[in-house]
Structure formats: C-alpha cells, structure tokens
Amino acid sequence: MSAPARSLALPPIEPARFDATLLVEARLTWADRVRTEWRSVQVLTRWLTELTATVEPLPFLADAVHALDDEIHHVALCSALCEALGGRPERPAPTAADDATSARLAPSERPLATAIVMLVVNETLSVAYLQDLAARCEEPAVRFVLDALLADELGHRDLGADFVRHALPRRPAAERAEWRTFARRAVEHHRHKIDALLAGVPPERRALEHFPDPARAALGMTTWVRQALVFEETLELTLRPRLEALDLA
Numbered sequence: 001m002s003a004p005a006r007s008l009a010l011p012p013i014e015p016a017r018f019d020a021t022l023l024v025e026a027r028l029t030w031a032d033r034v035r036t037e038w039r040s041v042q043v044l045t046r047w048l049t050e051l052t053a054t055v056e057p058l059p060f061l062a063d064a065v066h067a068l069d070d071e072i073h074h075v076a077l078c079s080a081l082c083e084a085l086g087g088r089p090e091r092p093a094p095t096a097a098d099d100a101t102s103a104r105l106a107p108s109e110r111p112l113a114t115a116i117v118m119l120v121v122n123e124t125l126s127v128a129y130l131q132d133l134a135a136r137c138e139e140p141a142v143r144f145v146l147d148a149l150l151a152d153e154l155g156h157r158d159l160g161a162d163f164v165r166h167a168l169p170r171r172p173a174a175e176r177a178e179w180r181t182f183a184r185r186a187v188e189h190h191r192h193k194i195d196a197l198l199a200g201v202p203p204e205r206r207a208l209e210h211f212p213d214p215a216r217a218a219l220g221m222t223t224w225v226r227q228a229l230v231f232e233e234t235l236e237l238t239l240r241p242r243l244e245a246l247d248l249a
C-alpha cells in the first residue's frame with residue numbers, strides 16, 4: 001500500500017473567484033463526500049471486526065487498520081476543503097453497525113463479501129471517478145485533496161484483490177458460482193443507476209469528449225452523465241477483467 005499524504009494544509013483557495021451557482025454545488029458535493037468517507041470509516045471498521053472474528057493472517061489486519069486510518073484522514077481532508085469553499089461539512093446520521101448484506105451471511109463468509117463489494121467493486125469505481133476528476137483539475141487545493149484520496153483508494157482497491165486471492169480459494173469449490181453471482185450483483189447495483197442516467201443520451205453523444213465541463217472539474221465535480229460514461233469505460237476496461245482474473249466473473 002502506498003504511503004498516504006497526511007497533511008491537512010491545503011493550498012489556499014479563493015471561493016469568490018468561482019461562479020456562485022457552481023460554488024453552491026461544490027459545497028454540497030464536498031459535504032456529501034464527507035458523508036461517504038464517514039461511510040467508508042464505518043465499513044472498514046466492520047471489515048476489521050470481520051477479519052478479526054475469522055482470525056485472518058495478521059498482514060491483512062494491519063492493512064485494514066492502515067486503510068481505516070486512511071478513511072478517517074479522508075473525512076478530515078474533505079471537511080477541510082468543504083470549509084475552505086465556505087460549506088459546512090456534516091456527519092451522516094448514525095447507522096446500525098451491521099450492514100444488511102453482511103448480516104445475512106455466515107460470519108465465515110463476511111470478510112470475503114465485504115472485500116468484494118466495498119474494496120474490489122466500489123473502490124475500483126472510486127479510483128476511476130477520482131482519476132477522471134484529478135486529470136482535469138488544476139485548482140491547487142482541490143487537486144491536493146483529489147490526489148491524496150486517489151493515492152489511498154488505489155491501495156484499498158488492491159488490498160481487496162489481495163484478500164480475494166487469499167480467501168476465495170479457501171472457500172468450498174461448490175460455492176464458486178454463488179460468489180460470482182454475489183460479485184455480479186454488486187456491479188448491477190451500480191449498473192441500474194447508470195442505465196437510467198444514460199437512457200436520455202443518444203448513442204452518438206456517449207463519449208467523454210462531449211462532456212468536458214472544465215468549470216465543474218476545477219471544483220472537483222462532474223456531471224452524472226460524465227460519471228455514467230466513466231462507469232461504462234471502467235466496467236469494460238478495468239472492473240470486468242479484474243473480476244475475471246479473480247475468478248469472480
């Protein structure tokens with residue numbers, strides 16, 4: 001896992017320079033990222049408990065602790081940028097400790113299930129969305145946060161793949177089809193939303209070059225259509241091959 005940047009000293013940013021409407025959107029976007037990073041803290045805390053319960057090898061526990069520490073730092077980073085833009089970071093509503101999907105599974109299945117959904121599938125998508133934003137953002141404070149998030153999420157994605165390579169072969173071979181179905185459902189969870197978003201976009205317009213939106217990119221934002229197009233590209237070029245390589249597709 002790469003060494004994460006730990007500094008909260010963001011380069012200066014002047015919110016007044018930005019279009020007022022986009023600035024409001026940016027405050028809400030970064031406030032929402034504070035909530036999703038909090039969600040990652042909750043999920044990785046649960047994963048750590050699951051790994052401990054099934055007595056997984058110590059290096060996975062150490063990496064999970066490291067990843068949890070990353071997510072706590074992400075809450076702080078996104079909060080700092082939200083405040084620098086004049087927004088107000090908010091914590092999410094408290095949730096039950098148990099995730100519904102995980103709670104339905106036997107304790108011995110939970111570490112693998114969480115690794116597939118939260119690390120392999122979700123972090124592969126997070127990395128792709130962050131790469132798409134970072135590559136187009138030149139505003140120093142925003143780029144600083146995007147780069148720091150990206151460096152860590154790449155490590156989380158790869159930790160998920162490492163854990164699947166460890167845990168999946170240890171499951172009974174007769175379960176393999178069920179795990180593939182489980183992974184497919186994790187992808188479909190995103191796919192439904194993407195299909196709805198792209199339904200109104202004619203096929204000839206379905207290319208990233210038609211949705212450059214540099215003003216949003218400067219503030220670390222994108223449009224739903226662009227995000228849907230990044231999803232499609234990531235599914236074909238990265239996520240599906242990755243799931244196949246892990247014997248999950």
Ligand SMILES: [Fe+2]
Binds near residue numbers: 040070149153
């Ligand atoms: Fe994160």
Ligand SMILES: [Fe+2]
Binds near residue numbers: 123152153
């Ligand atoms: Fe993460």
